[in-house]
Amino acid sequence: MTTPAIRPESIDNKLYLHATGDWRLAQLGPEPPQFASAPSAKDNYLDGAGITSLDTSGALTLLKLLNERNIPLDTITLSNFSTAHQAIFDLVRQNFTASQQRQPAPRHRLLVQAGRTASSVGLHLAGMVNFIGIISIEAASLLRQPQRFRGKELANQIEAIFVYALPLAFTMMFLLGLVFAYLLGIQARQYGANIFVVDGSALAICRELAPVIVAILVAGRSGAAITAQIGTMKVYEEIDAIRVLGLSPYTVLVLPRLLALLIALPLLVFVGDIAGLLGSMLISDQQLSVTPITFINRLEQVLETKTVVIGLLKAPVFAAFIGVIACYMGFTVARDARSIGLNTTSTVVQSIVAVILLDAVFAITLVKLGI
Known part of the structure; x- marks a missing residue:
């Protein structure tokens, strides 16, 4: 069992993210997996050739790490994933809740709250x-x-x-x-x-x-x-x-x-x-x-x-x-x-x-x- 990690590689303004290791709940500790800093790129590829095992917890952790680095999840192209691993990753990505995405602070919060209160009353x-x-x-x-x-x-x-x-x-x-x-x-x-x-x-x-x-x-x-x-x-x-x-x-x-x-x-x-x-x-x-x-x-x-x-x-x-x-x-x-x-x-x-x-x-x- 190898420790999960992500190794970024930038080639011709394309960012390749090489995921390696065992991405299962049992192998995910309290510390996040290693993920070195990477430059922003127009095209993003997630390479799963080095993933030995993957479950829904691992896929969710992957998505959170990518989201924290401000990498748009809908622009990521999967490569070298096994059929089973790709199915798991796609399922979790489709159900990744909006609350886990970075949301801009609501504007006119006081006005909205006043309206809701008036409606409730x-x-x-x-x-x-x-x-x-x-x-x-x-x-x-x-x-x-x-x-x-x-x-x-x-x-x-x-x-x-x-x-x-x-x-x-x-x-x-x-x-x-x-x-x-x-x-x-x-x-x-x-x-x-x-x-x-x-x-x-x-x-x-x-x-x-x-x-x-x-x-x-x-x-x-x-x-x-x-x-x-x-x-x-x-x-x-x-x-x-x-x-x-x-x-x-x-x-x-x-x-x-x-x-x-x-x-x-x-x-x-x-x-x-x-x-x-x-x-x-x-x-x-x-x-x-x-x-x-x-x-x-x-x-x-x-x-x-x-x-x-x-x-x-x-x-x-x-x-x-x-x-x-x-x-x-x-x-x-x-x-x-x-x-x-x-x-x-x-x-x-x-x-x-x-x-x-x-x-x-x-x-x-x-x-x-x-x-």
């Missing part, structure tokens, strides 16, 4: 609109046949979304109300306006903080869980099994979860209002000399019913968007575990962005309407 939004249409049709069908509704599944989802999230939502809003009143009180104390901390806390917590913070909590907790559940069911073909049974996966999986979110999120926001005001009342009593009785009396004067109602009305809108995004991303999971993780993360990000954008729309619209 457009397709995603179109798919979501189609998904909303399917849900609407299923809901209308369910109104005509209410006996098909799965009440037990709805109760289970309300328990998972509302009951289990209740301690976390209460604690988060209590601490947020405490911190907000404390920071607001630092400024109010300088002007002897401690009592106005009640005004600021009531408006901020009931109208903005509680709906947004609780919605973000539900998006990260329940939205991610819904996507993971539906995605896992798709991977294990449980959704296909539901269809085989003659049931609609949208009626079985989507509508109970969506309705549970519509019920649970306003309740959690109401609990968040109470928790936030309790936190504000505690810090006002401890740091600002505003007693609980004084706090409650002032709260009755400044907290209008419409402020609480506006915050509660935001909750179903947030819930609808979170539910649609979570369920849609679950149904678009590919049949692998990696896709479940990617779609779950995407659900949380999309839901949080949607909540913030919707809250901005609410704020601008309500101010324009004078509400």
